[in-house]
Amino acid sequence: MSELLRIAIKDLEAFVARAYVAVGISAAEAKNIAELQVRADLIGADGHGVFRLPQYVRRIKGQAVNLKPDIRVEREAPGMALVNGDNGMGHLVMRFATEKAIEKAKTVGVAWVGVQNSNHAGPASLYASMPMAHDMIGLYLAVGNANHLPPWGGIDMLLSTNPIAVAVPAGQEPPIVLDMATTVAAYGKVKTKAQRGEMMPEGWMMDRQGQPLFDPKKSNEGFLLPIGGYKGYGLSMIIGLLAGTLNGAANGRNVVDFNVDDTTPTNTGHVIVAINVAMFQPVAEFKQSVDAFVRDIRNSQRLPGVEAIRLPGEGSHARLEESLRLGAPLSAPLLKSLNDLAAELKIPALS
Amino acid sequence: MSELLRIAIKDLEAFVARAYVAVGISAAEAKNIAELQVRADLIGADGHGVFRLPQYVRRIKGQAVNLKPDIRVEREAPGMALVNGDNGMGHLVMRFATEKAIEKAKTVGVAWVGVQNSNHAGPASLYASMPMAHDMIGLYLAVGNANHLPPWGGIDMLLSTNPIAVAVPAGQEPPIVLDMATTVAAYGKVKTKAQRGEMMPEGWMMDRQGQPLFDPKKSNEGFLLPIGGYKGYGLSMIIGLLAGTLNGAANGRNVVDFNVDDTTPTNTGHVIVAINVAMFQPVAEFKQSVDAFVRDIRNSQRLPGVEAIRLPGEGSHARLEESLRLGAPLSAPLLKSLNDLAAELKIPALS
Numbered sequence: 168m169s170e171l172l173r174i175a176i177k178d179l180e181a182f183v184a185r186a187y188v189a190v191g192i193s194a195a196e197a198k199n200i201a202e203l204q205v206r207a208d209l210i211g212a213d214g215h216g217v218f219r220l221p222q223y224v225r226r227i228k229g230q231a232v233n234l235k236p237d238i239r240v241e242r243e244a245p246g247m248a249l250v251n252g253d254n255g256m257g258h259l260v261m262r263f264a265t266e267k268a269i270e271k272a273k274t275v276g277v278a279w280v281g282v283q284n285s286n287h288a289g290p291a292s293l294y295a296s297m298p299m300a301h302d303m304i305g306l307y308l309a310v311g312n313a314n315h316l317p318p319w320g321g322i323d324m325l326l327s328t329n330p331i332a333v334a335v336p337a338g339q340e341p342p343i344v345l346d347m348a349t350t351v352a353a354y355g356k357v358k359t360k361a362q363r364g365e366m367m368p369e370g371w372m373m374d375r376q377g378q379p380l381f382d383p384k385k386s387n388e389g390f391l392l393p394i395g396g397y398k399g400y401g402l403s404m405i406i407g408l409l410a411g412t413l414n415g416a417a418n419g420r421n422v423v424d425f426n427v428d429d430t431t432p433t434n435t436g437h438v439i440v441a442i443n444v445a446m447f448q449p450v451a452e453f454k455q456s457v458d459a460f461v462r463d464i465r466n467s468q469r470l471p472g473v474e475a476i477r478l479p480g481e482g483s484h485a486r487l488e489e490s491l492r493l494g495a496p497l498s499a500p501l502l503k504s505l506n507d508l509a510a511e512l513k514i515p516a517l518s
Numbered sequence: 519m520s521e522l523l524r525i526a527i528k529d530l531e532a533f534v535a536r537a538y539v540a541v542g543i544s545a546a547e548a549k550n551i552a553e554l555q556v557r558a559d560l561i562g563a564d565g566h567g568v569f570r571l572p573q574y575v576r577r578i579k580g581q582a583v584n585l586k587p588d589i590r591v592e593r594e595a596p597g598m599a600l601v602n603g604d605n606g607m608g609h610l611v612m613r614f615a616t617e618k619a620i621e622k623a624k625t626v627g628v629a630w631v632g633v634q635n636s637n638h639a640g641p642a643s644l645y646a647s648m649p650m651a652h653d654m655i656g657l658y659l660a661v662g663n664a665n666h667l668p669p670w671g672g673i674d675m676l677l678s679t680n681p682i683a684v685a686v687p688a689g690q691e692p693p694i695v696l697d698m699a700t701t702v703a704a705y706g707k708v709k710t711k712a713q714r715g716e717m718m719p720e721g722w723m724m725d726r727q728g729q730p731l732f733d734p735k736k737s738n739e740g741f742l743l744p745i746g747g748y749k750g751y752g753l754s755m756i757i758g759l760l761a762g763t764l765n766g767a768a769n770g771r772n773v774v775d776f777n778v779d780d781t782t783p784t785n786t787g788h789v790i791v792a793i794n795v796a797m798f799q800p801v802a803e804f805k806q807s808v809d810a811f812v813r814d815i816r817n818s819q820r821l822p823g824v825e826a827i828r829l830p831g832e833g834s835h836a837r838l839e840e841s842l843r844l845g846a847p848l849s850a851p852l853l854k855s856l857n858d859l860a861a862e863l864k865i866p867a868l869s
Contacts (some may be wrong), residue, residue, distance in 0.1 A: 242797060242798065244625070244626055244627030244628075244794075244797050245596040245597060245625070245626040245627065246596060246597035246622070246623070246626035246627045246628040246629055246630075247626070247627035247628040247793075247794075247797055247798075249797075249798055271597070272597070274595070274596070275595050275596040275597035275598070275626065276595030276596065276597045276598035276630070277595075277597040277598040277628075277629075277630035278597055278628075279597075279627070279628035279630075279791075279793065281798060304759075304760070304764070317818060318815045318816075318818045318827045319827070319828070320820055320821055320824035320826075320827050320828070321815075321818030321819060321820050321821065321824070321827050322818065322819050322820065322821055323814075323818035323819050325814055325815055325818060333756045333760075335756070335759050343755065343756070343759065345752040345753065345755070345756050347746075347749045347752060347753075351746065375821075376822070377821050377822065394745055394746025394749050394750065395698075395702065395745025395746050395750060397828070397830075398698045398745050399745065399746060401696040401698060401830040402696065402698075404694065404696070404815070404829075404830065405684045405686070405694070405696050405830070407811075408655075408686050408694065408808065408811070409655070409684075409793075412804065412807050412808060412811060413655070413793070413795065413798050413799070413804065414798060415798070415799050418807075418811060419810075419811045419814050419815070420814050440630075442598075442630065442760075442764070443595075443598075444764065446593060446595050446598055446600075447593065447598075447600055447632060447764050447765060447766070448764070448766050453763065453764065456763050456769075457759065457763060459770075460758075460759070460763060460769060460770045463674075463676055463770050463771050464669045464672075464676055464755070464770070465669075467668060467669045467672030467673065467674035467676060468672060468673050468674050469671055469672050469673065470671055470672065470673055470726075470728050471727070471728065473671035473672070475671075476669045476670070476671050476672050477670070477671070477748070478755075479748075479752040479755065479756070
């Protein structure tokens with residue numbers, strides 16, 4: 168991995184917010200988006216963080232995104248809601264939907280909120296993690312914003328990396344936060360590799376003849392591989408149906424590839440579920456049980472050569488603490504691309 | 519695969535019901551369990567079907583299961599319920615919980631029902647599929663009844679095959695029914711291979727030195743492998759937390775291996791979620807969209823050498839139709855094991 172620069176978190180947030188203001192987003196909403204977008208970098212989800220800023224700006228300039236959305240509840244029943252994002256920035260839509268799910272779960276116990284007419288919203292764990300502050304478990308599903316996965320045995324790109332994230336609060340231990348694409352690698356990771364000039368390991372992508380693909384710059388000559396073969400293909404389909412089709416959002420052939428299209432609304436679909444632990448058992452007891460489970464897992468005997476057992480979310484948690492200590496991480500190519508953007512938008516460059 | 523015998527479905531159901539009556543279950547409940555258990559064989563989920571009868575009977579005789587359970591709602595809010603199975607047969611408990619979820623989802627839109635103090639209930643798809651008759655999507659999670667999966671990089675068996683099943687109704691097309699263990703192979707499949715005297719393919723299991731394990735009769739010398747490496751490990755953990763820990767049911771070190779223990783209650787945990795399609799959009803529109811998606815997938819161009827693209831649940835659907843035409847499938851070793859059981863219980867043998 169190439170050397171990382173560090174920059175004060177507030178400075179990076181302010182820079183991102185200024186970029187959004189420069190293209191017409193209100194100061195309050197720009198700040199809101201910037202905080203969530205920078206947070207992706209702080210936890211190491213850099214394929215979904217500030218890296219995406221030039222692309223988001225291109226799509227805003229292409230009028231693919233609504234800068235004054237009326238984000239609203241379209242349909243509602245006690246255990247669910249369907250949020251219409253009115254084609255607003257995904258971060259704003261998903262914050263609204265997640266707050267709705269949390270609010271409902273306080274009284275109904277478990278609330279499922281579907282989302283339509285949204286946009287790319289960054290890493291899945293951002294939203295799955297929000298309910299934890301209310302002693303709730305968060306579960307997030309989304310349709311990815313580009314189809315890079317064919318059906319198992321096929322070559323037509325009809326499926327996306329469709330991620331799932333689940334965040335479970337613990338007591339003394341860090342929370343368990345699973346955030347995974349249903350493909351072996353997320354496409355954001357492929358883009359990051361390309362930007363860094365690194366090769367991909369075998370198993371990430373395959374070409375149309377079924378041969379492994381190593382060069383991330385040739386990613387448009389092949390497709391991503393699902394986890395567990397036909398199982399990951401099945402999971403991706405199911406997430407597409409729940410987060411896309413059920414919400415009246417894009418899925419399958421209707422998915423817009425936002426990496427190459429700067430003008431078409433994506434109608435991105437998501438699901439956020441908030442599960443109120445206190446409705447099932449006393450919260451303190453639950454957290455104690457999670458702690459005990461985490462410790463049993465961590466203290467497992469290991470295979471020869473394995474140094475430590477990792478828990479889902481442990482890496483992100485460590486990177487967040489490191490970022491809070493050292494500043495937000497930035498690769499040199501990313502810094503250059505942000506400063507190119509600054510010149511284009513006529514805003515101050517990052518030092 | 520060895521040759522399969524066929525037997526009239528009603529005869530197999532009657533046989534299974536008689537076995538349960540012989541060990542003290544009421545005729546009505548025995549019939550109920552038998553129908554669900556035979557259905558597993560009809561859809562090809564034979565590792566979780568009638569094959570399990572001798573084991574269930576052993577555990578009933580060992581007083582590990584409550585034959586007169588008071589299956590009840592322990593806690594409830596509009597969007598959720600926690601069902602206490604009172605250590606009854608898992609099929610009865612899960613039928614109760616699924617009916618509860620469906621009933622609630624009619625008015626609240628989405629209902630999440632957790633289950634504690636249950637037992638092994640057969641294949642996950644049985645319960646995920648039930649809401650479809652009400653134009654609902656079903657989602658099922660469970661903690662497996664034996665730990666055969668260590669943490670990623672570890673060798674202590676702290677996790678189970680923890681399955682997920684999701685069933686989505688379609689219009690003209692067969693429903694999409696995903697039913698997958700979070701391990702490459704379910705342990706039931708290992709047991710079926712052992713009974714048939716077949717070897718396992720590489721990738722199903724590994725021994726404690728990290729070497730592939732092929733002989734299913736040596737399955738206790740190793741462990742199952744998760745799908746997608748650390749991703750499947752993470753999914754298994756999360757399902758264990760949602761279906762086990764959150765419900766006050768067994769997870770991690772508390773899981774009882776019901777393959778070797780005939781006397782200890784398992785406190786099995788499950789989750790069933792019913793999602794009422796009509797709350798999101800008109801049902802007919804939804805089914806049309808699912809059909810279109812299914813057809814796009816099926817008609818995808820294929821990799822060289824691939825004859826057809828399969829949809830999740832298509833295989834089970836075909837096997838069900840075949841079983842309805844030809845009768846329930848039974849392998850010769852399974853027939854023998856059922857007739858040995860008949861002799862032991864002093865009930866008429868299967869012809």
